[in-house]
Amino acid sequence: MCMRMSIMHISFNDSLSSLAVGTKTGYRLFSLSSVDNLEQIYENGSEDICIVERLFSSSLVAVVSLTSPRKLKVCHFKKGTEICNYSYSNTILAVKLNRARLVVCLEESLYIHNIRDMKVLHTIRDTPPNPSGLCTLSINSDNCFLAYPGSNTIGEVQIFDAINLHAKTMIPAHDSPLAALGFSPSGTKVATASEKGTVIRVFLVHDGSKLYEFRRGVKRCVSISSLAFSMDSTFLCCSSNTETVHVFKLEEPKEVPRQASEENQGWMGYLTKAVTASANYLPSQVTDVFNQGRAFASVHLPYQGLRNVCAITMIQKVLRLLVASADGTLYVYNLDTNEGGDCTLLKQYRLDGKPEQVAELPPVSAATLTNEHVETSAALSSHSSPKPVVNSAATAGSINSYAGILKGCSPGSMSESEKFHEMAAATESPPKGGFRFDDESEFPPVTQKTE
Numbered sequence: 509m510c511m512r513m514s515i516m517h518i519s520f521n522d523s524l525s526s527l528a529v530g531t532k533t534g535y536r537l538f539s540l541s542s543v544d545n546l547e548q549i550y551e552n553g554s555e556d557i558c559i560v561e562r563l564f565s566s567s568l569v570a571v572v573s574l575t576s577p578r579k580l581k582v583c584h585f586k587k588g589t590e591i592c593n594y595s596y597s598n599t600i601l602a603v604k605l606n607r608a609r610l611v612v613c614l615e616e617s618l619y620i621h622n623i624r625d626m627k628v629l630h631t632i633r634d635t636p637p638n639p640s641g642l643c644t645l646s647i648n649s650d651n652c653f654l655a656y657p658g659s660n661t662i663g664e665v666q667i668f669d670a671i672n673l674h675a676k677t678m679i680p681a682h683d684s685p686l687a688a689l690g691f692s693p694s695g696t697k698v699a700t701a702s703e704k705g706t707v708i709r710v711f712l713v714h715d716g717s718k719l720y721e722f723r724r725g726v727k728r729c730v731s732i733s734s735l736a737f738s739m740d741s742t743f744l745c746c747s748s749n750t751e752t753v754h755v756f757k758l759e760e761p762k763e764v765p766r767q768a769s770e771e772n773q774g775w776m777g778y779l780t781k782a783v784t785a786s787a788n789y790l791p792s793q794v795t796d797v798f799n800q801g802r803a804f805a806s807v808h809l810p811y812q813g814l815r816n817v818c819a820i821t822m823i824q825k826v827l828r829l830l831v832a833s834a835d836g837t838l839y840v841y842n843l844d845t846n847e848g849g850d851c852t853l854l855k856q857y858r859l860d861g862k863p864e865q866v867a868e869l870p871p872v873s874a875a876t877l878t879n880e881h882v883e884t885s886a887a888l889s890s891h892s893s894p895k896p897v898v899n900s901a902a903t904a905g906s907i908n909s910y911a912g913i914l915k916g917c918s919p920g921s922m923s924e925s926e927k928f929h930e931m932a933a934a935t936e937s938p939p940k941g942g943f944r945f946d947d948e949s950e951f952p953p954v955t956q957k958t959e
Contacts, residue, residue: 515859516574518832521562522606522647524739524821527832528569529859530557535571536859537562537585540830543823543840546857550585561603563623564647570603570610580612582626592626601641608649609670613641618656620670630673636660644689644698645670651695653713657686663702665689667713679716681709688746690735699744701732708735708746710758722756722801724748731815738820738827743804743843745820745829751812753831755820755843755851757804805848807831807841832859 517530520540526549527538534553538546559572567586572579577599582591594612602613609629610621618632636659643656652671658664663682668675682702690699697719699710706729710720722744724730730748737744747753807829809816816833820843829841829851836859841851 515834515836516556516558517560518817518834518859519561520736520817520819520821520830520832521564523564524819524830525565526562527830527838527859528560528562529832529836530560530571532556532574535560535569537569538838538859540821540823543828543855546838546855546859552585552588559600559603561605563605564607570605572600572603582610594621594626601638602643604643604645604654606645606647606649606652608652609645609654611643611645611654611670613638613643613656615639615641618643618654620654620673632656632668635666642686642689644691646691646695647693648691648695651713653691653695653698655689655691655698660685663700665698665700665711667698667716676713677716679711681711682707688732688735690737690744692737692741693739694741697737697741699735699737701735701746703729703731705730705732705748708732708744708754708756710744720756720758720801722754722803724754724803733815734817736817736819739822742845743820743827745818747816747818747831749813749815751809753807753809753816753818753829754803755805755807755829755848756801757848803848805829805843805851807839807851807853809833809839811835828854 514531514533515529516532517528517535519528520526521528525540527540529536529538534551534555535557536548536552537550539549541547556574557571558574558577559570561570562568563570567584568591569583569585571581571583573581576595578597579593579595580600580603581593583589584591596612596614596619598614598616600612601615604611604613605623608623610623610626612619612621615638616633616635618635619628620630620632621627622629636657638657638660643654645655646653649671652669653676654668654670656666656668658666658678663680663684663686665679665681665686666675667677667679679698679700681700682704684702684704686700687703687705688699688701691697691713692699696713697710698713699708701708701724706724708722708724709718710722711718724732724746730750732746732748734747735744742758744756744758745753746756809831811833814834816831818832819830821828821830823840827843827845829843831839831841833839838857838859839853840855840857841853843851
């Protein structure tokens with residue numbers, strides 16, 4: 509089976525240092541530390557993986573398989589062991605995680621877990637129907653916000669405080685339903701796009717005020733698949749089902765110095781004054797177009813109609829634009845931070861780890877990457893009230909094993925009081941600075957056994 513048909517999920521980790529690929533034969537993790545080669549750091553060939561998310565550069569991964577689309581597994585990939593698993597009453601559409609929280613998105617509910625012990629802290633029920641599982645979680649634990657659609661008819665963004673567990677604000681971002689969301693690394697800004705796909709907006713999370721507005725295009729409506737900030741929040745990239753990836757620069761508009769006399773302004777000065785004066789009587793839609801920012805840089809991919817994800821990250825001390833496509837290809841581009849314009853293609857990799865030229869493939873639906881596992885497993889999903897159904901063995905593992913085995917106790921040997929104190933020690937009094945998930949001595953794997 510060709511690589512294009514086997515790809516079911518592609519995601520960059522929070523620190524943009526690795527790429528996770530879920531396929532019908534397992535999942536792979538790649539390092540993004542160099543543009544000269546694409547190093548595969550892990551491969552698991554056990555089952556069909558439709559969701560795989562890695563926590564920063566740690567050994568912790570969250571996976572969902574097509575075979576069991578309602579079960580979440582949290583694994584230690586370096587040890588090849590499963591830490592715990594949770595089951596839900598409906599298909600898992602998305603999983604988001606940072607160092608404080610893990611969020612599971614179902615079609616009409618969201619479950620917020622404490623990532624240290626996987627306890628369910630809060631459930632957001634009866635959300636507007638969200639069949640694509642659109643949501644995003646800030647990577648910043650201090651500004652730990654969750655964003656998801658507040659409506660399925662218009663583009664409202666609900667911002668939820670995932671630490672204090674309460675709704676923060678509702679942002680009326682677009683007239684059409686939402687298609688894409690993305691937080692800045694600091695968690696202070698959120699980027700949005702609607703199903704129409706012509707305008708990208710950036711809002712301040714604190715009060716919902718609009719900071720920037722960019723026009724992606726005018727001629728056609730597109731399906732936006734990815735919005736991603738650079739680590740310093742200076743740039744925002746946007747990919748869709750078209751052949752173009754846009755990069756916008758988030759900077760304050762420069763003031764145009766006033767000329768000494770109108771004679772020195774020429775025709776451009778006259779035109780600028782005319783447009784400014786016309787703003788008082790032109791329709792608001794027209795003046796909005798004049799005020800919207802345009803792409804600072806762009807990429808023209810060798811295909812269209814394929815879903816993809818993009819990212820801007822520093823590799824070998826140079827800012828790069830990365831585009832990972834559903835056909836199993838990773839493109840690495842140079843981004844000129846001063847001049848912008850067309851980005852230069854540096855490398856092109858197959859996601860089996862072999863750098864080679866990819867033969868042209870017939871176009872496929874833009875829904876290939878995300879919706880395949882939803883459609884396949886729809887018959888398995890019940891529509892009962894969404895409530896996590898925690899496997900009894902998994903519960904014992906995540907409470908007794910995680911707290912007890914770390915201290916040498918067998919799962920059945922602790923009293924209820926001992927369980928409480930062990931869990932309190934693990935969840936309420938973590939080591940100073942938090943657990944270091946990439947340190948195996950601090951976060952050893954605990955195997956879950958299901959009878």
